[in-house]
Amino acid sequence: MDAKGEIEDTYAEAFTGLFCRVIVTADDERTLCNAAEDSTATPSVVIGRVEGGVEKWLSEKETPDQRKGAVLQFWGEMNRKKPLADLLKKFETELSYRIRQDILVKPFTAVFDALPDGDGKLDMMERVGHCGDGYEWVEKRHGREVIVVPIMVPDFIIERYLGYARGVMGANFWVMCKTKDALKKAGEKALEAIHQVNGVVTPFDVCSAGSKPETRFPWIGPTTNHAYCPSLKQRLGKDSMVPENVRYIPEIVINGVSMKAVKEAMKAGIEAALNVDGVVRISAGNYAGKLGEFKIYLRELFL
Secondary structure, three states, X not given: OOOOOEEOOOEEEEEEEEEEEXXXXXXXXXXXXXXXXXXXXXXXXXXXXXXXXXXXXXXXXXXXXXXXXXEEEEEEEOOOOOOHHHHHHHHHHHHHHHHHHHOOOOOOOEEEEOOOOXXXXXXXXXXXXXXXXXXXXXXXXXXXXEEEEOOOOOOEEEEOEEEEEEEEEEEEEEEEEOXXXXXXXXXXXXXXXXXXXXXXXXXXXXXXXXXXXXXXXXXXXXXXXXXXXXXHHHHHHHHOOOOOOOOEOOEXXXXXXXXXXXXXXXXXXXXXXXXXXXXXXXXXXXXXXXXOOEEEEOHHHHO
């Protein structure tokens, strides 16, 4: 690696999450992109909702109904203090909002399972199928059991059972940049490299607002990681953690189906970012173990 910057001797915290992996298809590319991007647009696990990302785009030869498609991942909380049944019920409810409000309403879309060997299955009848108000029906299409939901632009198709599993979420790295141009180029190159890795998504893409566990305003949820805000460097004085010559610190968060996939994606993204002029250092968000059970040491990714 011909790195121009350096990798800080630190680690990123990550934690276990619940996820499902689906294929969305549509008649045309514009509708497909709108459905995929709208349904994954709001990273919101931190406020008790689901978040997602586009894993990859598919050709007509790679989808069940021979139309263009996309593999999406949707992620939810995996709190070990709560019963799994309660977590799954919450996850299913939040997932259904994304499907109903962002995919079903797009003309001629369909949703299929892309996690056949997961930990279990979610039945989509109660919270998505019943959008047909009792007129919905089940049939076999493309070798799969699907629900046909009658709507005014007929009809929405969803595979009845969607698989779920446990994965790794919240892995991250920070790109400390001198210039806005470096931020933009490094972010673009990092995302491009990350998305060459199977099984990962970047729910925030390039995120401008890293957060912290503690907050003065708990009713809001996570608030700004003030020690790393360049605009607060003078105000905070010695309490500022922003290095000299650094004016921008974007964060890239990675969720993945396995720790192996997450680490591979982190390494690829870091390598790509470091080879951009104006990138000073790579660091990561960690909170002394308060946030997640996994510690991913940045330098160990390159051993």
